[in-house]
Structure formats: structure tokens, C-alpha cells
Amino acid sequence: MAETKKTTETVETVETEAKVKAPKKTTAKKSTTTKAKTTKKAAAEEAKAEETVATETVEEVKAPAKRTRKPKAVKEEKKEEPKVVKPVVTSATAKAINVKCTPRKCRLVIDLVRGKDCDEALGILFNSHHSVSTAVAKVIKSAMANATNNFGLDGEKLYVASIQASDSVKMKRYLPRAKGSASGLVKRFCNIYVTVKERIKE
Numbered sequence: 001m002a003e004t005k006k007t008t009e010t011v012e013t014v015e016t017e018a019k020v021k022a023p024k025k026t027t028a029k030k031s032t033t034t035k036a037k038t039t040k041k042a043a044a045e046e047a048k049a050e051e052t053v054a055t056e057t058v059e060e061v062k063a064p065a066k067r068t069r070k071p072k073a074v075k076e077e078k079k080e081e082p083k084v085v086k087p088v089v090t091s092a093t094a095k096a097i098n099v100k101c102t103p104r105k106c107r108l109v110i111d112l113v114r115g116k117d118c119d120e121a122l123g124i125l126f127n128s129h130h131s132v133s134t135a136v137a138k139v140i141k142s143a144m145a146n147a148t149n150n151f152g153l154d155g156e157k158l159y160v161a162s163i164q165a166s167d168s169v170k171m172k173r174y175l176p177r178a179k180g181s182a183s184g185l186v187k188r189f190c191n192i193y194v195t196v197k198e199r200i201k202e
Helices: 002-080 103-113 118-127 133-150
Strands: 091-099 158-176 182-198
Touching: 091 133, 091 158, 103 118, 103 133, 103 158, 103 182, 118 133, 118 158, 133 158, 133 182
Parallel strands: none
Antiparallel strands: 091 182, 158 182
């Protein structure tokens, strides 16, 4: 009987010890797992916070850089543009090409008009009996129109600064002669160039 009591007591003590030890182990495992989970969550949150801060700083750095670059480029372009100064125009020109008259005959009329005021020159040409006078008058009127309309010169102060006639196209023909023969014939044309300026009266 004594031995059976001892065995029962030993079995009870072993069971109590096992019961005491078992919950301690489970609590330790649970605590370690919860701690690991909390540490992982904290680490993830910290990583997210660092990423957000980094992105915000990058955006803050980029935004002012873009704003400052654009006005600089605009300012540089404005500085590089030079001011265009247009030259003052004091003369106008006109020309007539392939006028049906020899240069020699045209020069006889041109010499009457050179250096005269435009109104006076037109009067002289109107009263001359040469066939070229109408063509020369047209060229002078064209030069006057260019001066007044294109360059804003005063039409009343204009004069014929230079006028000249040059050789142009030559048409080769033949002239019938005696006994069925023929001789050469050249029909000459001329070009007329006129320059008109504004007279400065002192």
C-alpha cells in the first residue's frame, strides 16, 4: 500500500510539473511571434515613411528647378535678339527693257531731261517730237510712283538724278537689193534706267 501511494504521488507530481511547464512554453512562443509581427510591421511602416519623404524631397527639388530654367531661357532669347535698324532710303529706281528704239536715238532725248525736276522733265518730254519720248516719260513716272508709294518720299521735291540707255536685243534681218541680192540689216533695241532722288533745298 505504501508503495502504491508513493507511485501515485510521484505520478501526480510529474503531471503537475508537466502542466506547469507546458503553458510557460506556449506563452513564450506566442510572445515571440507577436513581437516578430510587431517588429515587421514597424519596419515596413518606417520604410514606407522614408520612401514618401524621399519622393517629396525629389519633387520639391525638381519643381523649382523647372520653374527657374524656363524664365532663364526666355531672358537669354530676348537678349540675343538684336535691334534691326532700317537704312534711310533717299532714292528710287525704275527701268524699261527692250524698248523699240536704238540707243543712240534714245540718248538724244535722255540728255534733255537729265538733272531736271520730274515735273519739268515730263513737260519737256510731252513737247518733244521723238517717238521715244513716251517710253522715257513712262519710266520717269514709274520711278516717281516707287519713290512716293514704297519709300514715302515727297513727290514735289523729286528730280532725275541719273538716266541712261544701254544696248539690248539685236534683231538680224535682211534688206532686198538690186539684181536679186540682199544686204544685212540689224534692228536694235535699248534698255532705259532711271534713278530719282529727293532734292534738298537749302
